[in-house]
Amino acid sequence: MRLRPFILCCDFDEVKNWISDERTHAMWCANRIKYPIEKENFEEIMLEAAIKSGDIPYVATTDDGKVVGFFCYSVNLSLNEGMLKFVMVTPEQRGKGLGKAMLQLAVEYAFNITKAESVQLNVFSENTMAKKCYENVGFIIRKTDVNAFIFKDESWGRCNMIINKTQNILSH
Numbered sequence: 001m002r003l004r005p006f007i008l009c010c011d012f013d014e015v016k017n018w019i020s021d022e023r024t025h026a027m028w029c030a031n032r033i034k035y036p037i038e039k040e041n042f043e044e045i046m047l048e049a050a051i052k053s054g055d056i057p058y059v060a061t062t063d064d065g066k067v068v069g070f071f072c073y074s075v076n077l078s079l080n081e082g083m084l085k086f087v088m089v090t091p092e093q094r095g096k097g098l099g100k101a102m103l104q105l106a107v108e109y110a111f112n113i114t115k116a117e118s119v120q121l122n123v124f125s126e127n128t129m130a131k132k133c134y135e136n137v138g139f140i141i142r143k144t145d146v147n148a149f150i151f152k153d154e155s156w157g158r159c160n161m162i163i164n165k166t167q168n169i170l171s172h
Contacts, residue, residue: 001101003109006057006070008046012039014067015059018090026151027127028088046072055085060102068093069102075114081162082116087130099133107137111165118164124149125157139163 006015016037019025025035034041049055053074060069072085084106089099110116123130125144139161148158 001068001098001105002061002063003058003102003105004061006046006059008039008043011059011067011070012042014090015070015088016042018070018088020091023151026149027124027130029086030124030149049074049085053083055083057086058106060089060098060105068098071102071106073106073110073114075110075116080115080117082110082114082119084119084121087121094129099130100136103134103137107163116165118162120160120162123159123161125159126154131159131161134161137163138167140167 016039019028019035019037022035025031025033025037033045046055046057049072053076055072055074057070057072059067060071061067067090069087069089071087073082074085075082084103087099087103089102093099107119110119119139120142121134121139123134125131140163141159142162143160145158145160147155149156
């Protein structure tokens with residue numbers, strides 16, 4: 001697996017097709033991006049995130065170049081803490097270790113290239129598969145907000161998870 005910057009004209013159609021319903025969409029982006037996903041709105045949200053937080057979108061690819069994952073990454077320089085957002089893998093590869101491999105590369109990039117001391121992300125408590133994946137990488141729950149997001153008649157909690165550089169070094 002490899003990581004590379006997301007290229008809107010080449011990667012958008014592949015990534016947008018991974019979201020097949022409103023609930024999955026809400027789990028992925030907390031409705032920060034309109035549903036159904038349209039290129040112009042996606043580009044606008046990515047640009048706003050880049051300007052506001054320094055977010056850079058990436059894709060994970062197989063060694064032969066097939067796009068199989070997506071995430072955004074930024075670093076809060078005052079805290080020296082990386083932030084992962086909009087993490088997703090292609091539906092046909094979920095549950096096969098691909099998300100874990102992508103996140104391990106992202107964390108390695110954060111620690112070794114951007115020199116972050118820790119990396120955080122948020123995940124809805126109800127997104128059990130994603131939460132388990134993050135835990136398998138070494139992320140631990142730092143804080144949980146109950147009823148942080150409402151989707152139709154559901155109320156979801158939001159877990160803030162973190163992995164520290166020292167913890168990551170010790171576990172490998």
